Amino acid sequence: MSKQPKKKSPWKWIGIGALVVVAILIVAAIVWGSGVFKGLDSFSKPKEESRFGQFEEKPDVTPKWEGKERVNILLLGGDARGLEKTDVPRSDSLLVASFDPVTKKAHLFSILRDTYVDIEGYGKGRINTAISLGGPQLAMKTVGDVLGLDIQYYVYTDFEGFKALIDTIGGVDFEVEKNMRYTDKADNHLYDIDLKAGFQHLDGDKALQYVRFRHDAMSDYSRTERQRNLLQAVAKEMQSTWNIIKMQKILESVSPYIETNLHVPDMLKLGQLGVESHVAGNAQLPPMELVTELKVGGASVVGVRDDEELRTFVQDTLATDDTIPVPTDSPEPGSDNAAGTTDATP
Template identity: 60%
Template structure:
């Protein structure tokens, strides 16, 4: 009888191991299918980003002399992030309401974030002097990159442009952000039937896309655009960290699908993938407003208030000191 019992036990063990093995194979296959689906889907979305979008109001104006240097992957790379208010505008009228430059050193893995004051009065190649945020409308993204790059002493290789809805969509798809609003903020905007009114209360809270947009748009206080650009940097740093979380990395296909209709960029797929890898590996080592307060002066040009740069060379030195920081 004992040998019958032993045989039954052996058969049971074989069935158990067979079940475990099959389960493992099914699980492994499911994982492969999931990541394959995410990978192929992500690639397809990335491929669509360089196609024109009906919702985007800017058009690249070809100018070989202005084109940025090609990024080889080993030297510093800089990306111009532009946010625009497209309401009521026709094609190619959009100005960059918000401008931020992300610059990353692939060797040190240090990233720095700079917000550019939109009223900075600069030389715009081929158009004389004007507010820096008008370069986009005058000559497209390439001229905007060239103008801001010349001001900061940086080679800006890439741009990403989005509007209000693109920003809101990004915040919503990552599940909002837990953020501290430093004061009550109220502003009534009758455009579009008060769709973009600002009503925020002070305190730690979860900001969805609509409330996050209210926060980064608010500038109706004593320091106006100076405090607004600081708020934008602070919020984007939180967004960047949340995007690097394991959960959102796994959901990159869904995130890209959500924002793709609202984004225009000159990034190609290989560079998107290289930058994505570099972004995950890098850390934010510092951020600042440019030009800094000590290097600007308010003035009036043809009745309009602008900010003139007091010393362009000192501004470039300031930028170089900033990108050498590691906070």
Template identity: 60%
Template structure:
């Protein structure tokens, strides 16, 4: 009897061990598979659309040790109509700033027509930095504007954005207005036709939403839409099924994306991102610091005061819009409230 019990116990232990080893093997394959796919996001000079740009010591981004604030420049490029060897301007620019100590993420949209100093090249529109000197120069120029050290960049073209949204199964999102725009120049491939209301956006519809700027406020409202949609994509990526599919998702978007993030850095950032929350977002420059100027007959957006703009960035980084402000200790229900009156007075 004792031998049978011992034998059963051994079988049970060996079974648990086999299950444990199987799980370890599966996790190891998953990590290796994801790691291999992530390596494909870094392109060699011969593969990169930015391969002609030589890395300069003065533009080299600072290293991230994992403990200080990390900033990532996200750039979307419009590559339609480019000739062989031409480099696109950045159609969209956002900076994701993450503080490891507070676990806060802030997003800054940089208006592409902002007239800024591009190191070594004088002043130009912010979106020109990428075409002039590649990603490292763009990181340096935008970092100088915001007074932030930008360690990393991620570049994606239109097709990469479409593939990403489709890979995560689309996004349920509220479209705040009807959006219509046609352009025969590209054979109507990127026409925009969206209806107001809650709907499921696939990759093509999502691209229409984040590109639309043909209304009264043009790029000002477009950048806000981009920040809001990016948050929705981040939330969808954090869902359990998409975490399991991550290696497959990375593999599908790899041909359309370039970054200087190593696989190790991606894993560190991913771990930090899952522990963090979006604490706020803002447009740069803010409306009150914009001056309309003309350079060479073309309209650009000037910055009224660079010091004030950088102070504005610091103030945004110090806030957390996800936390409701505590009621004032002196606040107490008024007599009208006690009697059932409106707490806010008449509307």
């Protein structure tokens, strides 16, 4: 019997805050139009207000997105605990959303933050340090080189931005699959984790605890899955009539924590593309078959067995569509070729 197609998920649900922010842009652009133009425009910070203002902007060698070719967006969740506003945090989460305007297929790649890669001008290092070394430009360059993709845009948010989003939409009802507990006095216990298993209402603080927890057998591997599951619930909540009505308030609440090189015209083009697209697949990078555990300076990092195979894996993933049923050799019951039937032709 043929496999049933996988249930489609709205493209908006993935990423620790960042893709949900993109979802906000889409809904806002469609529902409110020019009424939230100022709010959308505030996501693109001038140099004097940017957390990344100390970095010299280099000429952008990435081809400009014209709206007809593949577009790739780097989604960055920053860990700014204990830092001043002018300090640059590492990326606590990194994702790439890739859209093909021709096929209307969207793919998402979740990148393990401890992946050990080449960072231009700095040698080898964890991929999550690229942003703290050279800002979003270097992060886009680093991720693009690893994946073999042109990264045209980035969207950055931090813990407080994620919490503000959840609190402004009124929290989210969610099933926490197990007890989760972790304490860290390094940040004066501001971001300790203490969750009980069971279905419950999560406010911004509790939701952040859930997507940050990685202190189990699979560590960051299972954490990225939790992020995807929680954000799916958040996206559904944001689609409610009440939160659409509150869209301007939502934009205002997250604006101080969002940075992007997207300008409003780009947002509107991406918004239209997002509405028309469907999620054709998602994958962890590097995939488990290409992961190798390394020790660098006594610390564990994630190595890549073969860089070229990783880039091939990315291209293979982009060529697939998980929503299309995969045919099998077994005939459907009742078909002419099913067991027990014969050719009636003499």
